[in-house]
Amino acid sequence: MTLLSSYPCIVLFNCSAAPGFPCFCWTKKCSPDMQSSLKQVQKLLSTHEAAYLQSLRTLRKKLNLLQNTATKQTDTCLKLDTQEVANSRKLGKAQNPGHEVHFLRDAGYELVGAESRMCQESLTWSGQQPTYINECASSPCLNGGTCVDEMNQFSCTSFVTMTNTSSATSSAAAAVSPPAVTVGPFFHPSHCTHVQGTTHCTCDPGYTISGRDGTSCKDIDECEFFHMGQAGRLCLHACVNSPGGYRCTCPAGYNLTRDGRNCKDIDECGFQCVRVDCSRIRNATYSKTSPMRCERNPCSVDNKVCSQAPNSISHHYLSVVSNLSAPRTMFRVSPLRLMGNTLRFSLLGRGQARRHFTVQRSDRQTGQLVLGSPVQGPATLEAEVEMTELEKGVQLGRYITKITMFISQYEF
Numbered sequence: 001m002t003l004l005s006s007y008p009c010i011v012l013f014n015c016s017a018a019p020g021f022p023c024f025c026w027t028k029k030c031s032p033d034m035q036s037s038l039k040q041v042q043k044l045l046s047t048h049e050a051a052y053l054q055s056l057r058t059l060r061k062k063l064n065l066l067q068n069t070a071t072k073q074t075d076t077c078l079k080l081d082t083q084e085v086a087n088s089r090k091l092g093k094a095q096n097p098g099h100e101v102h103f104l105r106d107a108g109y110e111l112v113g114a115e116s117r118m119c120q121e122s123l124t125w126s127g128q129q130p131t132y133i134n135e136c137a138s139s140p141c142l143n144g145g146t147c148v149d150e151m152n153q154f155s156c157t158s159f160v161t162m163t164n165t166s167s168a169t170s171s172a173a174a175a176v177s178p179p180a181v182t183v184g185p186f187f188h189p190s191h192c193t194h195v196q197g198t199t200h201c202t203c204d205p206g207y208t209i210s211g212r213d214g215t216s217c218k219d220i221d222e223c224e225f226f227h228m229g230q231a232g233r234l235c236l237h238a239c240v241n242s243p244g245g246y247r248c249t250c251p252a253g254y255n256l257t258r259d260g261r262n263c264k265d266i267d268e269c270g271f272q273c274v275r276v277d278c279s280r281i282r283n284a285t286y287s288k289t290s291p292m293r294c295e296r297n298p299c300s301v302d303n304k305v306c307s308q309a310p311n312s313i314s315h316h317y318l319s320v321v322s323n324l325s326a327p328r329t330m331f332r333v334s335p336l337r338l339m340g341n342t343l344r345f346s347l348l349g350r351g352q353a354r355r356h357f358t359v360q361r362s363d364r365q366t367g368q369l370v371l372g373s374p375v376q377g378p379a380t381l382e383a384e385v386e387m388t389e390l391e392k393g394v395q396l397g398r399y400i401t402k403i404t405m406f407i408s409q410y411e412f
Helices: 032-074 304-308 352-356
Strands: 010-013 023-026 088-091 100-105 110-112 116-118 131-133 146-150 153-161 187-189 191-195 198-202 207-210 216-219 238-242 245-249 254-256 263-265 286-290 293-296 312-320 328-333 342-348 357-363 366-371 379-391 394-407
Touching: 312 328, 328 357, 328 379, 328 394, 342 352, 342 357, 342 366, 352 357, 352 379, 357 379, 366 379
Parallel strands: 312 394
Antiparallel strands: 010 023, 088 100, 100 116, 110 131, 146 153, 153 198, 187 216, 191 198, 207 216, 238 245, 254 263, 286 293, 293 312, 328 366, 342 379, 357 366, 379 394
């Protein structure tokens, strides 16, 4: 126990108190000056307490900010590894929705796929994974011909050594008339010149030297050489060989892109056009408030069944490629404005929906529909996500979102 000399009626004890705050005891006989001093001490303690509480609030805000930042960082598309796109360089590192990455081909290679891909709101990359091919990589030239890679084509050259038996032949280059060869759309004579006892024969792009004498050219079947080989694919869908070249085709509902190799969906409705009709529920009626949304009409006071029916039913349609990698978030549901203090998210129905989908909470106000495994197309999958809003356990409203996925039979 310590007696404070400046305050004769205050005795300081070693009692338990908050760190930095001593415990005071005093007698009943305190002078007015002493009472003023006590008020100042009390004010000082209040100031320290307010600063302590403010520090706690600041720390809590920083923790919430770190938690939100960590949550947002997970909302990114899968990383596009440059090793997966050989013979190219990638520009752009951001993987958040709305950001793009671009691919540049190495010298001697050509692009098959999308030069630019964007991270979409569904956390999937737009466009087809690009690949780069070197048309000479598979050695398409026959009989020792040399392949020369060109833009969207290649050509073959051949050197044939011939003995010069004529003393009258000049050492200058002279055109050599080739002997008769098989002709037709897929065959034609080569172009040969004679220089100092050596004949140099070349073929038009898309043809290769045929025969030992090098005087005949044969069409190269590019579709056979580059179909699912190590060098890559010429066409995203189907390849048709033609004399001296090839052409790519796309299935119904798709058009060739400007590069002549890739396919783009031209069906604005996905697999099929849809028309939404409002559901018929007993003791409740609905009105269409938008092309894809129906809202419940007001219920009478005594109609409890009506008040328990969904407040709104929304319809959404997605076109998805076959064998889409999974697990993958396909759709998110959240309220426009939160009225209650609790939100519940659940997957309705049985069977097909529960085999392929699950519903998870991504944050306090958002639920997400997750595709659990890849699905081989063509197929149609349906799922219903229910969001229930409550206030102290009392239901305030139910909102149903119906998602229909049209899965293509193609992987593009």
